[in-house]
Amino acid sequence: EAQVTQNPRYLITVTGKKLTVTCSQNMNHEYMSWYRQDPGLGLRQIYYSMNVEVTDKGDVPEGYKVSRKEKRNFPLILESPSPNQTSLYFCASSSALGPYEQYFGPGTRLTVT
Amino acid sequence: SQQGEEDPQALSIQEGENATMNCSYKTSINNLQWYRQNSGRGLVHLILIRSNEREKHSGRLRVTLDTSKKSSSLLITASRAADTASYFCATDDQGGKLIFGQGTELSVKP
Numbered sequence: 621e622a623q624v625t626q627n628p629r630y631l632i633t634v635t636g637k638k639l640t641v642t643c644s645q646n647m648n649h650e651y652m653s654w655y656r657q658d659p660g661l662g663l664r665q666i667y668y669s670m671n672v673e674v675t676d677k678g679d680v681p682e683g684y685k686v687s688r689k690e691k692r693n694f695p696l697i698l699e700s701p702s703p704n705q706t707s708l709y710f711c712a713s714s715s716a717l718g719p720y721e722q723y724f725g726p727g728t729r730l731t732v733t
Numbered sequence: 734s735q736q737g738e739e740d741p742q743a744l745s746i747q748e749g750e751n752a753t754m755n756c757s758y759k760t761s762i763n764n765l766q767w768y769r770q771n772s773g774r775g776l777v778h779l780i781l782i783r784s785n786e787r788e789k790h791s792g793r794l795r796v797t798l799d800t801s802k803k804s805s806s807l808l809i810t811a812s813r814a815a816d817t818a819s820y821f822c823a824t825d826d827q828g829g830k831l832i833f834g835q836g837t838e839l840s841v842k843p
């Protein structure tokens with residue numbers, strides 16, 4: 621089944637403790653992206669990747685890192701999480717050479733205390 | 734930021750009625766997309782309209798795009814309870830960035 625998977629789905633952590641949210645797609649998609657969704661602010665793009673080893677900043681990249689070493693994986697790294705990074709995070713991928721007709725993962729709900 | 738704005742923020746209708754949502758954006762785009770999100774779940778792509786298109790249909794969905802006014806509308810005809818969801822427009826910056834609108838919460842009552 622074609623899908624985007626994210627792990628973990630739920631995470632409660634403490635300020636400053638490094639964490640990684642994994643994202644994997646099995647559709648051989650070129651484009652991958654991370655978003656965060658907050659009440660009243662909608663979805664905002666964090667980082668995106670047009671291809672392996674090619675990543676770029678979205679609208680809200682501060683406090684996040686990404687890497688794209690393989691086509692299928694696009695992990696999101698929070699080196700030192702803070703409470704303002706408490707949010708619902710989505711990974712998405714697309715076969716197009718850009719952010720079009722994206723498939724979204726199920727989301728990761730992160731709470732930083 | 735070229736963040737889109739959606740109108741209305743919330744819409745409540747009866748089953749069988751049509752629902753219209755509007756989206757405005759600020760800068761030039763390649764394409765405009767509409768996505769649906771059921772409560773707390775991942776978004777699902779509905780339809781993409783290119784900047785050189787004015788209207789597009791997909792099943793019960795009709796999307797229009799007016800680049801001179803930098804606006805788009807999504808019409809859902811003969812709505813069903815299963816259409817209850819949040820609907821988002823999204824515009825690209827002619828690169829890899831994607832900007833979502835705030836969304837319209839649609840409630841369709843049986």
